[in-house]
Amino acid sequence: MAAPAGRPKVTNMNHGFLRRYLFSTDHKTIGLQYITLSIFAAFVGIALSVLMRFHLVYPESRWRLLETLWPDGAPGGVMTPELYLSLMTMHGTIMVFFLLTTVPQGGFGNYFLPLQIGAADMAFPRLNMLSFWTTFLSFVVLCAAFFVEGGAPLAGWTAYPPLSAVGQIAGPGQGLGQTLWVLSIALFCIASLMGAINFITTTLELRTRGMSLLRMPLTCWGWFTTAIISLFAFGVLLAGGVLLLLDREAGTSFFLPAGLMINDKLLANKGGSPLLFQHLFWFFGHPEVYIAILPGMGAVSTILATFSRKPVFGYRAMIWAMLIIGFLSFVVWGHHMFISGMSPYSSIAFSLLTVTVGVPSAIKTFNWLGTIWGGSLRLTTAMLFALGFVSVFISGGLTGLILGQPALDSYFHDTYFVVGHFHMIMGVATVFAAFAATFYWFPKMRGRMMNETLGRIHFYLTFIGVYAIFIPMHFAGIAGNPRRYADFAQFDFLKDLSFLHKATTHAAFFTAAVQLLFLFNFLWSWWKGPKAGQNPWHATTLEWTLPSPPPEENFGHNPPQVHRGPYDYSLPGAPKDFLMQQEER
Amino acid sequence: MLLPLVIWATAVLVAASFAIKRWWFPAPINAHAASFDSIFSVNLLIMGVIFFVAQALLGWLIWKHRDRGQQARHSEGSTRLEILWTSITLLLFVGAGLASTGLWYEVHLSALADAGLKIEVAAKQFAWSFRYPGPDGKFGKTDIKLVNDAAGNPFGIVENDPAGKDDIVSSALRVPAGRHVQLLLQSRDVIHNFFVRELRIKQDLVPGMTIPFRIRADKPGEYEIACSELCGLGHHQMRSVLVVVSQQDYDTWLRRQAAQR
Ligand code: HEM
Ligand SMILES: [Cu+2]
Ligand SMILES: [Cu+2]
Numbered sequence: 001m002a003a004p005a006g007r008p009k010v011t012n013m014n015h016g017f018l019r020r021y022l023f024s025t026d027h028k029t030i031g032l033q034y035i036t037l038s039i040f041a042a043f044v045g046i047a048l049s050v051l052m053r054f055h056l057v058y059p060e061s062r063w064r065l066l067e068t069l070w071p072d073g074a075p076g077g078v079m080t081p082e083l084y085l086s087l088m089t090m091h092g093t094i095m096v097f098f099l100l101t102t103v104p105q106g107g108f109g110n111y112f113l114p115l116q117i118g119a120a121d122m123a124f125p126r127l128n129m130l131s132f133w134t135t136f137l138s139f140v141v142l143c144a145a146f147f148v149e150g151g152a153p154l155a156g157w158t159a160y161p162p163l164s165a166v167g168q169i170a171g172p173g174q175g176l177g178q179t180l181w182v183l184s185i186a187l188f189c190i191a192s193l194m195g196a197i198n199f200i201t202t203t204l205e206l207r208t209r210g211m212s213l214l215r216m217p218l219t220c221w222g223w224f225t226t227a228i229i230s231l232f233a234f235g236v237l238l239a240g241g242v243l244l245l246l247d248r249e250a251g252t253s254f255f256l257p258a259g260l261m262i263n264d265k266l267l268a269n270k271g272g273s274p275l276l277f278q279h280l281f282w283f284f285g286h287p288e289v290y291i292a293i294l295p296g297m298g299a300v301s302t303i304l305a306t307f308s309r310k311p312v313f314g315y316r317a318m319i320w321a322m323l324i325i326g327f328l329s330f331v332v333w334g335h336h337m338f339i340s341g342m343s344p345y346s347s348i349a350f351s352l353l354t355v356t357v358g359v360p361s362a363i364k365t366f367n368w369l370g371t372i373w374g375g376s377l378r379l380t381t382a383m384l385f386a387l388g389f390v391s392v393f394i395s396g397g398l399t400g401l402i403l404g405q406p407a408l409d410s411y412f413h414d415t416y417f418v419v420g421h422f423h424m425i426m427g428v429a430t431v432f433a434a435f436a437a438t439f440y441w442f443p444k445m446r447g448r449m450m451n452e453t454l455g456r457i458h459f460y461l462t463f464i465g466v467y468a469i470f471i472p473m474h475f476a477g478i479a480g481n482p483r484r485y486a487d488f489a490q491f492d493f494l495k496d497l498s499f500l501h502k503a504t505t506h507a508a509f510f511t512a513a514v515q516l517l518f519l520f521n522f523l524w525s526w527w528k529g530p531k532a533g534q535n536p537w538h539a540t541t542l543e544w545t546l547p548s549p550p551p552e553e554n555f556g557h558n559p560p561q562v563h564r565g566p567y568d569y570s571l572p573g574a575p576k577d578f579l580m581q582q583e584e585r
Numbered sequence: 586m587l588l589p590l591v592i593w594a595t596a597v598l599v600a601a602s603f604a605i606k607r608w609w610f611p612a613p614i615n616a617h618a619a620s621f622d623s624i625f626s627v628n629l630l631i632m633g634v635i636f637f638v639a640q641a642l643l644g645w646l647i648w649k650h651r652d653r654g655q656q657a658r659h660s661e662g663s664t665r666l667e668i669l670w671t672s673i674t675l676l677l678f679v680g681a682g683l684a685s686t687g688l689w690y691e692v693h694l695s696a697l698a699d700a701g702l703k704i705e706v707a708a709k710q711f712a713w714s715f716r717y718p719g720p721d722g723k724f725g726k727t728d729i730k731l732v733n734d735a736a737g738n739p740f741g742i743v744e745n746d747p748a749g750k751d752d753i754v755s756s757a758l759r760v761p762a763g764r765h766v767q768l769l770l771q772s773r774d775v776i777h778n779f780f781v782r783e784l785r786i787k788q789d790l791v792p793g794m795t796i797p798f799r800i801r802a803d804k805p806g807e808y809e810i811a812c813s814e815l816c817g818l819g820h821h822q823m824r825s826v827l828v829v830v831s832q833q834d835y836d837t838w839l840r841r842q843a844a845q846r
Contacts, residue, residue: 080818081818081819081820081821082818085815085818085820154815154817154818155815156815160775160776160814160815162774162775162776162792163775163776163815163816163817166775170710170774170775170817171710171817171818172818257792257793257794258793259729259773259792259793260773260774260792260793261709261729261732261773261774262710262774262775263710263774264734266729266730272793273793274776274791274792274793275791275794308650308657309657310657310658310659310660311659311660311661311662313660313661313662313663314661314662314663314666314667315661315662316662317662317667339778339787339788339789340789340791341788341789341791341794341796344689344690344693344694345694347689347693348686348689348690351682351686351689352679352682352683354682355678355679355681355682356675356678356679358674358678359671359674359675359678362670362674362678363667363670363671363674365639366666366670367662367667369639369642369643369646370660370662370663370666372646372647372650373646373650374650374657374658374660375650375657375658376650376652376653376654376655376656376657377647377650377651377652378652379586379588379647379651379652384588387588387643387647390643391592391595391640391643394635394636394639394640394643395599395636395640398632398635398636399632401628401632401678401681402625402628402629402632404682405628405681405682405685405686405689406685406689407621407624407685407686407688407689407692408621408624408625408628408685410689410692410785410786410787410788411610411621411782411785411786411787413778413787413813414778414787414813414814414815415813460587460591463591463595464591464595467595467598467599471599471602472602475602475607475608475609476608478608478609478610479608479609479610479611479782480610480611480780480782480811482780482811482812482813482821484815484820484821485820485821486818486820486821487821487822488821490821490822490824491809491811491824492809493611493782493809496608497608500608569657569659570656570657570658570659571659572659577656577657
């Protein structure tokens, strides 16, 4: 193992404000920058979703606010279908990329991977800074789409060509707006690739003495596996994005077949395949859901162990499950394409692989239940969110097994059943893990505690809220309600669902409002929270051996010597109910 | 100690809201839809039981092991249990996957005895058109340059091809009950999707491809066709109807339409 000891760290603290807080190379500052960006993006994304939900159930009402924000998209305050679709596209894109992909890995991973393996920083601190600023630029470019001629794109976060490839004639927002979208995603891919290299190198090279791979906390395994998946997945999305950009701007025909006639205009392209883009997109897109959730799984495992005062049940099985998920996630992308026109034979293969990838997820769930079994559970807010994660993970995972069967997906594809499913498993589960991680690590990052009472209220209201939003969506899907509809007035069968949609909208508004409690708690505790000690949760991993917040150089010149695994809780015969990793006994 | 109660209450409410079937599938109109419903019910039952047991267990564990000052049991795992639950879930999940494969095979892959009736489906932003070969049973040639929606020629049928003279173009899909119909799905601009809830199937229409898609409806009536792949700002209004009539009515309709041409 490489010895990181004594490796001098570039320091930022002796410099001015810019170098300290904006262009810092310190992984902790960068982690916080990612977290800040994500929180901001999340609130933008939530706001967009609330506007969408209101439009769906009160399509005729006039909102002054809308007209102010989008004079063209909402003349007289009434949302046009193109505005609805562009809000939807931006909501999905912001949530998937700038919340789910950013906060678990870029945020918490950056902050805690070096601390948990006893390193002074990431392997390439400057590259790390570049990753963040590229991500930031990517976000700015995406948001710019709102302000250009034609507005934001309306092709959804999946941006299927030809709709996304032929420009303005396919609809408003498909001009410059869609170009900015593609550019933003390409930048995001580059940032993620740089991040992945950094995470992998750091994990392999910078572990401190005694920190063998099989002594790493599961959080580190989560970040490590995620980085490996990212390395393979984002490269392919980048390729897809570049080809799409060429089709749009350089007149190539990668995704455009001959004889396209858009809006009565005959195009000159020939020879391309729209399905090719879908293959490239989902080759990234399915692994992406695991990129989002694996770090959360690691954090939840650690948090459940800490607050159960028990080791993680089946530590090795958990690692195997992550690695198998990582591998299988690359061979199931076709389940998004059962009805796309690809060979029906391949659907059968993709289907069987898909139900198989459910197995390691189930293994993880069993092991989480095994972890709390026989424990002594401290129901802190972090623990509540971790347990809530297990609940929503079960609820969202089971519907995935239905969607993984092509015969059943032939009905459910692109209905609200899918919207309900992926919000539960990808959105809510990941967000719950992120909340759990925030409450767990806030004391370390800031040196202050978050407010537990507010935290609990926030948890319970959110838990009830998300079920109230996303379970009814499954029923709309069972009734056949297609997703990405700006309006439900044109179809007779959709009229029967108005109660369902009203309930969903009210639940969404309520749940969105409740998130302000979290924001308030976060900001208030940042400045006013009571002081946290070095190890308020009596946890075992290395970050808790440092002061809160940790000094810039982390462990400085004496990196710790690790003597034991990450979860030695309630060891029989031990003097206290936890032994930290660097403790000999 | 609110959490177990909240989890249990949620589980009960979720299960109950599925059980009442207030918002549910429309009645099936063929054998495929009926088998779909029964396979879905079995899946729902299995998933429902797992859901309920898992949530109940989660709540119970939280309740039972809440901190009352007791010492936690030190246990690092059990290989026997890992093997046990891995194999059970593997069997169950793959079993469920295999069980519905037949239904998929039947719709998309099985050989067809009676494929006499062919209808072309053309989608564009944001309308459907259907073309019948007419009494001669042959589709006339088409040319994309002749496509003209305003003149009633969304397929671009070539005027002087005799096979095309009797072709019928319609904005609704009319089919005889009880017969297999081979739809030939095409799109001229972006991706669309053909979805009829009562048939329990959907299929994308991809520009540059002609995708054969077989349907059969047994029960006469009118059923809505809803585009189910995002195709632009009018996606939500891309509607047509599947009109299922008796063979006799169908023949009459066909004759009348052909005579009008
Ligand atoms: C208050 C919470 C949320 C509400 C009320 C909400 C609501 C919605 C709605 C109404 C749609 C559009 C459905 C349609 O028209 O087809 C949507 C789409 C989507 N949402 Fe959310 N959402 C929320 C949170 C999230 C989160 C946390 C994520 C993170 C994964 C997320 C990811 C997405 C994605 C990827 C789409 C699909 C966009 C597309 O179709 O291209 N949402 N959401
Ligand atoms: Cu997938
Ligand atoms: Cu459409």
